[in-house]
Amino acid sequence: MSTLFPLRVRGAGTRRRGKQLVGPINMTWDGGGTRVVLGPNGSGKTTLLRLLHGIARLHDGEVIWASGTKAAQNAQAFVFQRPVMLRRSVVENLMYPLRLRSVSTGQARQKAEDWAVKVGLADHIDRSAPVLSGGEQQKLAIARALIGEPELVFLDEPTASLDGRATREIEAILNDAVASGTRVIIATHDMGQARRLAKDVVFLLHGRVHEESPADTFFDAPQTPEARAFLNGDIVE
Amino acid sequence: MVDLWQGLSQAFWLVVTLDAELAEIALRSLQVTFTALALGCLIAMPLAALLAVRRFRWRRTVIAVLNALMGLPPVVVGLVVYVLLSRSGPLGVLGLLFTPTAMIIAQMIVIVPLMASIAHQSLRDLWAEYHDLLISMNVTQSQKIKTLLWDARRALLTAALAGFGRGIGEVGAIMIVGGNIDHVTRVLTTAIALETGKGEFALALALGFVLIALTILVNLLIHWLGQTEREGRW
Numbered sequence: 311m312s313t314l315f316p317l318r319v320r321g322a323g324t325r326r327r328g329k330q331l332v333g334p335i336n337m338t339w340d341g342g343g344t345r346v347v348l349g350p351n352g353s354g355k356t357t358l359l360r361l362l363h364g365i366a367r368l369h370d371g372e373v374i375w376a377s378g379t380k381a382a383q384n385a386q387a388f389v390f391q392r393p394v395m396l397r398r399s400v401v402e403n404l405m406y407p408l409r410l411r412s413v414s415t416g417q418a419r420q421k422a423e424d425w426a427v428k429v430g431l432a433d434h435i436d437r438s439a440p441v442l443s444g445g446e447q448q449k450l451a452i453a454r455a456l457i458g459e460p461e462l463v464f465l466d467e468p469t470a471s472l473d474g475r476a477t478r479e480i481e482a483i484l485n486d487a488v489a490s491g492t493r494v495i496i497a498t499h500d501m502g503q504a505r506r507l508a509k510d511v512v513f514l515l516h517g518r519v520h521e522e523s524p525a526d527t528f529f530d531a532p533q534t535p536e537a538r539a540f541l542n543g544d545i546v547e
Numbered sequence: 548m549v550d551l552w553q554g555l556s557q558a559f560w561l562v563v564t565l566d567a568e569l570a571e572i573a574l575r576s577l578q579v580t581f582t583a584l585a586l587g588c589l590i591a592m593p594l595a596a597l598l599a600v601r602r603f604r605w606r607r608t609v610i611a612v613l614n615a616l617m618g619l620p621p622v623v624v625g626l627v628v629y630v631l632l633s634r635s636g637p638l639g640v641l642g643l644l645f646t647p648t649a650m651i652i653a654q655m656i657v658i659v660p661l662m663a664s665i666a667h668q669s670l671r672d673l674w675a676e677y678h679d680l681l682i683s684m685n686v687t688q689s690q691k692i693k694t695l696l697w698d699a700r701r702a703l704l705t706a707a708l709a710g711f712g713r714g715i716g717e718v719g720a721i722m723i724v725g726g727n728i729d730h731v732t733r734v735l736t737t738a739i740a741l742e743t744g745k746g747e748f749a750l751a752l753a754l755g756f757v758l759i760a761l762t763i764l765v766n767l768l769i770h771w772l773g774q775t776e777r778e779g780r781w
Protein backbone atom coordinates (compact mmCIF):
# COMPACT_ATOMS: atom_id res chain seq x y z
CA MET A 311 0.00 0.00 0.00
CA SER A 312 2.76 2.38 0.91
CA THR A 313 4.75 3.56 -2.06
CA LEU A 314 7.72 4.77 -0.05
CA PHE A 315 9.32 1.46 0.75
CA PRO A 316 11.76 -0.13 0.55
CA LEU A 317 14.04 2.65 1.73
CA ARG A 318 17.69 2.24 0.89
CA VAL A 319 20.38 4.42 2.42
CA ARG A 320 23.88 4.12 1.02
CA GLY A 321 26.83 5.92 2.51
CA ALA A 322 24.66 8.88 3.45
CA GLY A 323 26.29 11.62 5.44
CA THR A 324 26.08 15.27 6.25
CA ARG A 325 28.74 17.73 7.28
CA ARG A 326 28.81 21.15 8.80
CA ARG A 327 31.81 23.36 8.16
CA GLY A 328 33.87 20.34 7.22
CA LYS A 329 32.91 18.40 10.36
CA GLN A 330 31.10 15.13 9.78
CA LEU A 331 27.84 15.24 11.78
CA VAL A 332 26.57 11.84 10.76
CA GLY A 333 27.59 9.19 8.31
CA PRO A 334 28.44 7.28 6.41
CA ILE A 335 25.06 5.67 7.10
CA ASN A 336 24.02 2.42 5.51
CA MET A 337 20.64 0.91 6.18
CA THR A 338 17.56 -0.47 4.56
CA TRP A 339 13.97 -0.43 5.73
CA ASP A 340 11.06 -2.34 4.31
CA GLY A 341 8.67 -0.17 6.31
CA GLY A 342 7.08 -3.05 8.14
CA GLY A 343 6.16 -1.68 11.55
CA THR A 344 7.62 1.01 13.74
CA ARG A 345 11.33 1.66 13.72
CA VAL A 346 12.97 3.15 16.79
CA VAL A 347 16.21 5.12 16.62
CA LEU A 348 18.25 4.89 19.79
CA GLY A 349 21.57 6.35 20.83
CA PRO A 350 23.19 8.65 23.35
CA ASN A 351 22.89 12.44 23.18
CA GLY A 352 24.66 13.80 20.17
CA SER A 353 24.89 10.43 18.44
CA GLY A 354 23.04 11.81 15.43
CA LYS A 355 19.43 10.71 15.86
CA THR A 356 17.92 14.08 14.97
CA THR A 357 20.31 14.55 12.08
CA LEU A 358 19.57 11.09 10.70
CA LEU A 359 15.81 11.70 10.76
CA ARG A 360 16.25 15.07 9.06
CA LEU A 361 18.49 13.50 6.47
CA LEU A 362 15.96 10.81 5.66
CA HIS A 363 13.15 13.35 5.46
CA GLY A 364 15.21 15.51 3.15
CA ILE A 365 15.47 18.63 5.28
CA ALA A 366 19.14 18.21 6.13
CA ARG A 367 21.65 18.58 3.36
CA LEU A 368 22.88 15.27 2.02
CA HIS A 369 26.59 15.75 1.36
CA ASP A 370 27.57 12.17 0.64
CA GLY A 371 25.82 9.03 -0.50
CA GLU A 372 22.17 8.56 -1.29
CA VAL A 373 18.79 8.18 0.35
CA ILE A 374 16.52 6.29 -1.99
CA TRP A 375 12.79 6.09 -1.41
CA ALA A 376 10.90 3.75 -3.71
CA SER A 377 8.59 6.59 -4.71
CA GLY A 378 11.36 9.09 -5.47
CA THR A 379 12.48 11.95 -3.28
CA LYS A 380 9.88 14.60 -4.04
CA ALA A 381 6.87 12.30 -3.74
CA ALA A 382 8.41 10.85 -0.59
CA GLN A 383 8.60 14.18 1.22
CA ASN A 384 4.99 14.93 0.34
CA ALA A 385 3.91 11.63 1.86
CA GLN A 386 5.77 12.30 5.12
CA ALA A 387 5.38 14.46 8.18
CA PHE A 388 7.91 15.44 10.82
CA VAL A 389 7.47 16.18 14.51
CA PHE A 390 10.42 18.17 15.78
CA GLN A 391 12.24 17.71 19.04
CA ARG A 392 11.26 21.27 19.90
CA PRO A 393 7.74 21.72 18.56
CA VAL A 394 7.22 24.55 16.09
CA MET A 395 3.96 26.34 16.78
CA LEU A 396 2.38 28.54 14.16
CA ARG A 397 1.29 31.82 15.73
CA ARG A 398 -2.33 30.89 15.38
CA SER A 399 -4.99 29.16 17.38
CA VAL A 400 -4.85 25.45 18.08
CA VAL A 401 -7.54 24.66 15.54
CA GLU A 402 -5.85 26.79 12.89
CA ASN A 403 -2.58 24.96 13.50
CA LEU A 404 -4.38 21.71 12.87
CA MET A 405 -6.10 23.05 9.78
CA TYR A 406 -2.91 24.37 8.28
CA PRO A 407 -1.59 21.23 6.56
CA LEU A 408 -5.06 20.48 5.24
CA ARG A 409 -5.53 23.98 3.87
CA LEU A 410 -2.16 23.66 2.11
CA ARG A 411 -3.71 20.81 0.19
CA SER A 412 -6.81 22.85 -0.61
CA VAL A 413 -9.15 20.90 1.64
CA SER A 414 -12.20 23.15 2.09
CA THR A 415 -12.31 25.26 5.25
CA GLY A 416 -15.39 23.48 6.54
CA GLN A 417 -13.96 20.00 6.12
CA ALA A 418 -10.59 21.04 7.49
CA ARG A 419 -12.20 22.55 10.55
CA GLN A 420 -14.27 19.44 11.20
CA LYS A 421 -11.24 17.22 10.97
CA ALA A 422 -9.17 19.59 13.10
CA GLU A 423 -11.78 19.53 15.84
CA ASP A 424 -11.87 15.74 15.75
CA TRP A 425 -8.11 15.62 16.16
CA ALA A 426 -8.15 18.17 18.95
CA VAL A 427 -10.50 15.85 20.82
CA LYS A 428 -8.29 12.86 20.06
CA VAL A 429 -5.21 14.45 21.61
CA GLY A 430 -7.07 16.00 24.53
CA LEU A 431 -6.92 19.58 23.38
CA ALA A 432 -10.64 20.05 22.86
CA ASP A 433 -10.85 22.65 25.61
CA HIS A 434 -8.03 24.69 24.10
CA ILE A 435 -9.22 24.81 20.53
CA ASP A 436 -9.37 28.60 20.25
CA ARG A 437 -6.33 29.37 22.35
CA SER A 438 -3.22 30.56 20.61
CA ALA A 439 -0.80 27.70 20.16
CA PRO A 440 2.37 29.46 21.36
CA VAL A 441 0.92 29.94 24.86
CA LEU A 442 0.16 26.25 25.37
CA SER A 443 2.30 24.31 27.82
CA GLY A 444 5.24 22.35 26.45
CA GLY A 445 3.35 19.08 26.64
CA GLU A 446 0.25 20.53 25.01
CA GLN A 447 2.39 21.94 22.22
CA GLN A 448 3.94 18.54 21.65
CA LYS A 449 0.52 16.89 21.41
CA LEU A 450 -0.60 19.55 18.99
CA ALA A 451 2.50 19.03 16.87
CA ILE A 452 1.81 15.29 16.72
CA ALA A 453 -1.82 15.80 15.79
CA ARG A 454 -0.82 18.32 13.13
CA ALA A 455 1.61 15.78 11.68
CA LEU A 456 -0.93 12.95 11.61
CA ILE A 457 -3.94 14.92 10.43
CA GLY A 458 -2.82 14.79 6.81
CA GLU A 459 -2.64 10.98 6.99
CA PRO A 460 1.00 10.74 5.97
CA GLU A 461 2.40 7.41 4.86
CA LEU A 462 5.31 7.91 7.19
CA VAL A 463 5.76 10.12 10.20
CA PHE A 464 9.11 11.05 11.75
CA LEU A 465 8.97 11.67 15.48
CA ASP A 466 11.96 13.18 17.25
CA GLU A 467 11.59 12.49 20.96
CA PRO A 468 7.90 13.34 20.81
CA THR A 469 7.11 12.48 24.40
CA ALA A 470 10.21 13.89 26.08
CA SER A 471 8.19 16.68 27.73
CA LEU A 472 5.04 14.69 28.45
CA ASP A 473 3.92 13.07 31.67
CA GLY A 474 3.24 9.34 31.87
CA ARG A 475 -0.40 9.60 31.04
CA ALA A 476 0.07 11.88 28.06
CA THR A 477 2.85 9.61 26.84
CA ARG A 478 0.51 6.63 26.87
CA GLU A 479 -2.17 8.65 25.09
CA ILE A 480 0.29 9.60 22.38
CA GLU A 481 1.44 6.02 22.04
CA ALA A 482 -2.16 4.91 21.65
CA ILE A 483 -2.63 7.50 18.91
CA LEU A 484 0.52 6.29 17.19
CA ASN A 485 -0.70 2.71 17.42
CA ASP A 486 -3.98 3.78 15.81
CA ALA A 487 -2.07 5.48 13.04
CA VAL A 488 0.08 2.41 12.52
CA ALA A 489 -3.02 0.23 12.43
CA SER A 490 -4.44 2.41 9.67
CA GLY A 491 -1.29 2.10 7.61
CA THR A 492 0.98 4.94 8.68
CA ARG A 493 4.61 3.97 9.27
CA VAL A 494 6.49 5.49 12.16
CA ILE A 495 10.16 6.17 12.73
CA ILE A 496 10.83 7.55 16.16
CA ALA A 497 13.88 8.71 18.08
CA THR A 498 13.53 8.35 21.81
CA HIS A 499 15.41 8.16 25.08
CA ASP A 500 12.52 6.39 26.77
CA MET A 501 13.48 2.70 26.84
CA GLY A 502 10.04 1.63 27.99
CA GLN A 503 8.55 3.40 25.03
CA ALA A 504 11.12 1.90 22.69
CA ARG A 505 10.21 -1.59 23.86
CA ARG A 506 6.50 -0.89 23.58
CA LEU A 507 6.61 0.53 20.06
CA ALA A 508 9.56 -0.96 18.23
CA LYS A 509 9.44 -3.64 15.62
CA ASP A 510 13.05 -2.96 14.88
CA VAL A 511 15.79 -0.77 16.27
CA VAL A 512 18.59 1.33 14.82
CA PHE A 513 21.26 2.05 17.38
CA LEU A 514 23.41 5.04 16.54
CA LEU A 515 26.81 5.85 17.91
CA HIS A 516 29.08 8.69 16.83
CA GLY A 517 26.92 9.39 13.80
CA ARG A 518 26.92 5.83 12.46
CA VAL A 519 24.58 2.89 12.56
CA HIS A 520 26.18 0.75 15.19
CA GLU A 521 23.51 -1.89 15.30
CA GLU A 522 20.36 -2.53 13.30
CA SER A 523 18.22 -5.40 14.43
CA PRO A 524 14.71 -6.61 15.28
CA ALA A 525 13.49 -5.25 18.59
CA ASP A 526 13.52 -8.60 20.37
CA THR A 527 17.10 -9.24 19.41
CA PHE A 528 18.24 -5.76 20.31
CA PHE A 529 16.68 -5.66 23.75
CA ASP A 530 17.27 -9.26 24.77
CA ALA A 531 20.56 -10.05 23.09
CA PRO A 532 22.33 -6.91 21.86
CA GLN A 533 25.14 -7.75 19.49
CA THR A 534 27.70 -5.19 20.56
CA PRO A 535 29.20 -4.27 23.93
CA GLU A 536 28.26 -0.60 23.31
CA ALA A 537 24.59 -1.43 22.83
CA ARG A 538 24.71 -3.60 25.95
CA ALA A 539 26.24 -0.74 27.94
CA PHE A 540 23.65 1.69 26.54
CA LEU A 541 20.77 -0.56 27.54
CA ASN A 542 22.23 -0.92 31.01
CA GLY A 543 22.35 2.82 31.33
CA ASP A 544 26.13 2.85 31.45
CA ILE A 545 28.28 5.46 29.80
CA VAL A 546 28.92 4.57 26.18
CA GLU A 547 32.29 5.60 24.81
CA MET B 548 3.85 81.33 25.62
CA VAL B 549 1.03 83.61 24.52
CA ASP B 550 1.25 82.13 21.04
CA LEU B 551 1.00 78.61 22.42
CA TRP B 552 -2.20 79.38 24.32
CA GLN B 553 -3.62 81.26 21.40
CA GLY B 554 -2.79 78.33 19.17
CA LEU B 555 -4.50 75.87 21.50
CA SER B 556 -7.64 77.94 21.81
CA GLN B 557 -7.73 78.62 18.11
CA ALA B 558 -7.31 74.93 17.40
CA PHE B 559 -10.17 74.26 19.78
CA TRP B 560 -12.45 76.75 18.00
CA LEU B 561 -11.44 75.56 14.55
CA VAL B 562 -12.39 72.05 15.51
CA VAL B 563 -15.65 72.73 17.38
CA THR B 564 -16.90 75.06 14.66
CA LEU B 565 -15.94 72.46 12.06
CA ASP B 566 -14.03 75.04 10.09
CA ALA B 567 -14.56 74.17 6.42
CA GLU B 568 -11.06 75.00 5.30
CA LEU B 569 -9.50 73.04 8.14
CA ALA B 570 -11.70 70.07 7.41
CA GLU B 571 -10.71 70.20 3.77
CA ILE B 572 -6.96 70.18 4.32
CA ALA B 573 -7.14 67.69 7.17
CA LEU B 574 -9.12 65.32 4.99
CA ARG B 575 -6.66 65.79 2.15
CA SER B 576 -3.80 65.00 4.52
CA LEU B 577 -5.48 61.77 5.52
CA GLN B 578 -6.44 60.92 1.98
CA VAL B 579 -2.94 61.41 0.60
CA THR B 580 -1.20 59.56 3.43
CA PHE B 581 -3.66 56.69 3.60
CA THR B 582 -3.44 56.15 -0.13
CA ALA B 583 0.35 56.24 0.00
CA LEU B 584 0.21 53.90 2.99
CA ALA B 585 -2.12 51.38 1.35
CA LEU B 586 -0.16 51.28 -1.90
CA GLY B 587 3.12 51.35 0.01
CA CYS B 588 2.08 48.34 2.12
CA LEU B 589 1.28 46.39 -1.03
CA ILE B 590 4.89 46.86 -2.07
CA ALA B 591 6.71 46.88 1.27
CA MET B 592 5.16 43.83 2.94
CA PRO B 593 5.58 41.27 0.15
CA LEU B 594 9.05 42.68 -0.52
CA ALA B 595 9.96 42.22 3.13
CA ALA B 596 8.63 38.67 3.11
CA LEU B 597 10.47 37.83 -0.09
CA LEU B 598 13.70 39.14 1.39
CA ALA B 599 13.11 36.97 4.44
CA VAL B 600 12.45 33.65 2.69
CA ARG B 601 14.38 33.85 -0.49
CA ARG B 602 18.11 33.41 -0.91
CA PHE B 603 19.38 35.24 -3.94
CA ARG B 604 22.64 36.82 -4.88
CA TRP B 605 21.95 40.46 -4.06
CA ARG B 606 19.79 39.85 -1.01
CA ARG B 607 22.18 41.36 1.52
CA THR B 608 22.81 44.33 -0.70
CA VAL B 609 19.10 44.95 -1.19
CA ILE B 610 18.54 44.81 2.57
CA ALA B 611 21.43 47.17 3.24
CA VAL B 612 20.14 49.61 0.63
CA LEU B 613 16.65 49.40 2.06
CA ASN B 614 17.97 50.15 5.54
CA ALA B 615 19.95 53.07 4.22
CA LEU B 616 16.92 54.42 2.37
CA MET B 617 15.02 54.61 5.67
CA GLY B 618 16.95 57.79 6.33
CA LEU B 619 16.32 59.20 2.88
CA PRO B 620 15.83 62.99 3.16
CA PRO B 621 12.27 63.72 1.97
CA VAL B 622 13.36 66.97 0.31
CA VAL B 623 15.65 65.03 -1.96
CA VAL B 624 12.88 62.54 -2.74
CA GLY B 625 10.64 65.47 -3.58
CA LEU B 626 13.28 66.96 -5.81
CA VAL B 627 13.84 63.73 -7.72
CA VAL B 628 10.11 63.13 -8.16
CA TYR B 629 9.76 66.75 -9.25
CA VAL B 630 12.40 66.33 -11.92
CA LEU B 631 10.81 63.09 -13.13
CA LEU B 632 7.32 64.55 -13.29
CA SER B 633 8.14 68.05 -14.53
CA ARG B 634 6.99 68.86 -18.04
CA SER B 635 10.42 68.25 -19.54
CA GLY B 636 11.03 65.15 -17.42
CA PRO B 637 10.64 61.53 -18.57
CA LEU B 638 7.16 61.23 -17.01
CA GLY B 639 6.14 64.78 -17.85
CA VAL B 640 3.45 63.71 -20.31
CA LEU B 641 1.40 62.32 -17.44
CA GLY B 642 0.84 65.84 -16.18
CA LEU B 643 1.03 64.74 -12.55
CA LEU B 644 3.13 67.52 -11.09
CA PHE B 645 1.29 69.63 -8.50
CA THR B 646 -1.46 67.06 -8.05
CA PRO B 647 -2.27 64.90 -5.02
CA THR B 648 -1.11 61.91 -7.08
CA ALA B 649 2.39 63.33 -7.20
CA MET B 650 2.27 63.77 -3.44
CA ILE B 651 1.17 60.17 -3.00
CA ILE B 652 4.06 58.96 -5.16
CA ALA B 653 6.59 61.00 -3.18
CA GLN B 654 5.22 59.82 0.15
CA MET B 655 5.33 56.21 -0.99
CA ILE B 656 8.98 56.54 -1.85
CA VAL B 657 9.62 57.99 1.59
CA ILE B 658 7.70 55.37 3.59
CA VAL B 659 8.21 52.11 1.65
CA PRO B 660 11.84 51.58 2.72
CA LEU B 661 10.95 52.38 6.31
CA MET B 662 8.04 49.94 6.40
CA ALA B 663 9.89 47.26 4.47
CA SER B 664 12.88 47.43 6.82
CA ILE B 665 10.80 47.20 9.98
CA ALA B 666 8.63 44.45 8.51
CA HIS B 667 11.65 42.53 7.29
CA GLN B 668 13.13 42.30 10.75
CA SER B 669 10.10 40.63 12.26
CA LEU B 670 9.47 38.45 9.23
CA ARG B 671 13.05 37.25 9.30
CA ASP B 672 12.72 36.23 12.95
CA LEU B 673 9.44 34.48 12.25
CA TRP B 674 10.96 32.67 9.28
CA ALA B 675 13.80 31.40 11.46
CA GLU B 676 11.14 29.97 13.77
CA TYR B 677 9.00 28.45 11.00
CA HIS B 678 11.74 27.37 8.63
CA ASP B 679 12.02 23.68 9.48
CA LEU B 680 8.28 23.14 9.73
CA LEU B 681 7.41 24.82 6.46
CA ILE B 682 10.26 23.16 4.59
CA SER B 683 9.11 19.83 5.99
CA MET B 684 5.57 20.53 4.78
CA ASN B 685 6.89 21.30 1.33
CA VAL B 686 5.10 24.63 1.08
CA THR B 687 5.47 26.66 -2.07
CA GLN B 688 7.16 30.04 -2.11
CA SER B 689 3.87 31.91 -2.24
CA GLN B 690 2.38 29.84 0.58
CA LYS B 691 5.44 30.63 2.68
CA ILE B 692 5.00 34.33 2.07
CA LYS B 693 1.27 34.22 2.78
CA THR B 694 1.84 32.30 6.00
CA LEU B 695 4.52 34.69 7.22
CA LEU B 696 2.53 37.81 6.37
CA TRP B 697 -0.56 36.49 8.09
CA ASP B 698 1.14 35.22 11.23
CA ALA B 699 3.23 38.39 11.60
CA ARG B 700 0.30 40.69 11.02
CA ARG B 701 0.67 42.46 14.35
CA ALA B 702 4.28 43.33 13.70
CA LEU B 703 3.28 44.45 10.23
CA LEU B 704 0.70 46.73 11.75
CA THR B 705 3.45 48.37 13.76
CA ALA B 706 5.47 48.80 10.59
CA ALA B 707 2.46 50.37 8.89
CA LEU B 708 1.92 52.73 11.81
CA ALA B 709 5.51 53.86 11.56
CA GLY B 710 4.93 54.50 7.87
CA PHE B 711 1.77 56.43 8.62
CA GLY B 712 3.53 58.57 11.20
CA ARG B 713 6.32 59.40 8.83
CA GLY B 714 3.92 60.09 5.97
CA ILE B 715 1.40 62.28 7.73
CA GLY B 716 4.08 64.46 9.30
CA GLU B 717 6.16 64.75 6.16
CA VAL B 718 6.44 68.16 4.53
CA GLY B 719 9.60 68.44 2.44
CA ALA B 720 8.69 66.09 -0.40
CA ILE B 721 5.03 66.97 -0.79
CA MET B 722 5.73 70.67 -0.62
CA ILE B 723 7.97 70.39 -3.67
CA VAL B 724 5.86 68.04 -5.79
CA GLY B 725 2.48 69.30 -4.60
CA GLY B 726 3.23 72.99 -4.57
CA ASN B 727 0.93 73.70 -1.61
CA ILE B 728 -1.83 74.98 -3.89
CA ASP B 729 -4.96 76.11 -2.07
CA HIS B 730 -7.90 73.71 -2.55
CA VAL B 731 -5.74 71.37 -4.62
CA THR B 732 -2.64 70.17 -2.85
CA ARG B 733 -2.63 71.98 0.47
CA VAL B 734 -2.40 69.62 3.41
CA LEU B 735 -1.84 70.13 7.13
CA THR B 736 1.92 70.14 7.10
CA THR B 737 2.30 72.41 4.10
CA ALA B 738 -0.31 74.76 5.53
CA ILE B 739 1.64 74.92 8.78
CA ALA B 740 4.80 75.81 6.87
CA LEU B 741 2.92 78.47 4.96
CA GLU B 742 1.29 80.08 8.02
CA THR B 743 4.58 80.02 9.88
CA GLY B 744 6.22 81.79 6.97
CA LYS B 745 3.50 84.43 7.04
CA GLY B 746 4.04 84.96 10.76
CA GLU B 747 0.59 83.54 11.62
CA PHE B 748 1.96 81.54 14.51
CA ALA B 749 -1.32 80.96 16.28
CA LEU B 750 -2.98 79.51 13.20
CA ALA B 751 0.12 77.45 12.43
CA LEU B 752 0.09 76.09 15.96
CA ALA B 753 -3.61 75.38 15.75
CA LEU B 754 -3.04 73.31 12.62
CA GLY B 755 -0.15 71.62 14.37
CA PHE B 756 -2.34 70.56 17.27
CA VAL B 757 -4.95 69.24 14.90
CA LEU B 758 -2.24 67.23 13.13
CA ILE B 759 -1.01 65.74 16.38
CA ALA B 760 -4.53 64.91 17.49
CA LEU B 761 -5.25 63.21 14.17
CA THR B 762 -2.08 61.16 14.37
CA ILE B 763 -2.87 59.99 17.88
CA LEU B 764 -6.44 59.19 16.92
CA VAL B 765 -5.42 57.08 13.95
CA ASN B 766 -2.82 55.25 16.04
CA LEU B 767 -5.33 54.46 18.75
CA LEU B 768 -7.86 53.31 16.20
CA ILE B 769 -5.45 50.97 14.46
CA HIS B 770 -4.16 49.63 17.76
CA TRP B 771 -7.68 48.99 18.88
CA LEU B 772 -8.38 47.15 15.64
CA GLY B 773 -5.26 45.05 16.21
CA GLN B 774 -6.35 44.15 19.74
CA THR B 775 -9.47 42.33 18.62
CA GLU B 776 -7.89 38.94 19.18
CA ARG B 777 -8.26 38.06 22.80
CA GLU B 778 -5.16 36.14 23.65
CA GLY B 779 -1.76 36.31 22.11
CA ARG B 780 1.89 36.19 22.78
CA TRP B 781 2.81 37.78 19.49
Ligand SMILES: Nc1ncnc2c1ncn2[C@@H]1O[C@H](COP(=O)(O)OP(=O)(O)OP(=O)(O)O)[C@@H](O)[C@H]1O
Nearest residue numbers: 326331332349350351352353354355356357358391
Ligand atom coordinates in the same frame (compact mmCIF):
# COMPACT_ATOMS: atom_id res chain seq x y z
N1 LIG C 1 23.45 22.63 12.79
C1 LIG C 1 24.49 22.04 13.40
N2 LIG C 1 25.68 22.63 13.45
C2 LIG C 1 26.73 22.06 14.05
N3 LIG C 1 26.67 20.87 14.66
C3 LIG C 1 25.50 20.23 14.65
C4 LIG C 1 24.34 20.78 14.03
N4 LIG C 1 23.32 19.91 14.17
C5 LIG C 1 23.82 18.89 14.87
N5 LIG C 1 25.13 19.05 15.16
C6 LIG C 1 26.00 18.12 15.88
O1 LIG C 1 25.82 16.84 15.30
C7 LIG C 1 25.81 15.84 16.29
C8 LIG C 1 24.52 15.06 16.23
O2 LIG C 1 23.46 15.88 16.63
P1 LIG C 1 21.97 15.38 16.75
O3 LIG C 1 21.15 16.52 17.10
O4 LIG C 1 21.63 14.62 15.52
O5 LIG C 1 22.07 14.37 17.98
P2 LIG C 1 20.92 13.58 18.73
O6 LIG C 1 21.29 12.16 18.70
O7 LIG C 1 19.62 13.95 18.18
O8 LIG C 1 21.09 14.12 20.21
P3 LIG C 1 19.96 14.33 21.36
O9 LIG C 1 19.72 13.01 21.94
O10 LIG C 1 20.64 15.24 22.32
O11 LIG C 1 18.77 14.94 20.72
C9 LIG C 1 26.00 16.56 17.62
O12 LIG C 1 27.34 16.47 17.98
C10 LIG C 1 25.63 17.99 17.34
O13 LIG C 1 26.33 18.88 18.13
Ligand SMILES: [Mg+2]
Nearest residue numbers: 355356391466
Ligand atom coordinates in the same frame (compact mmCIF):
# COMPACT_ATOMS: atom_id res chain seq x y z
MG1 LIG D 1 17.99 14.98 18.90
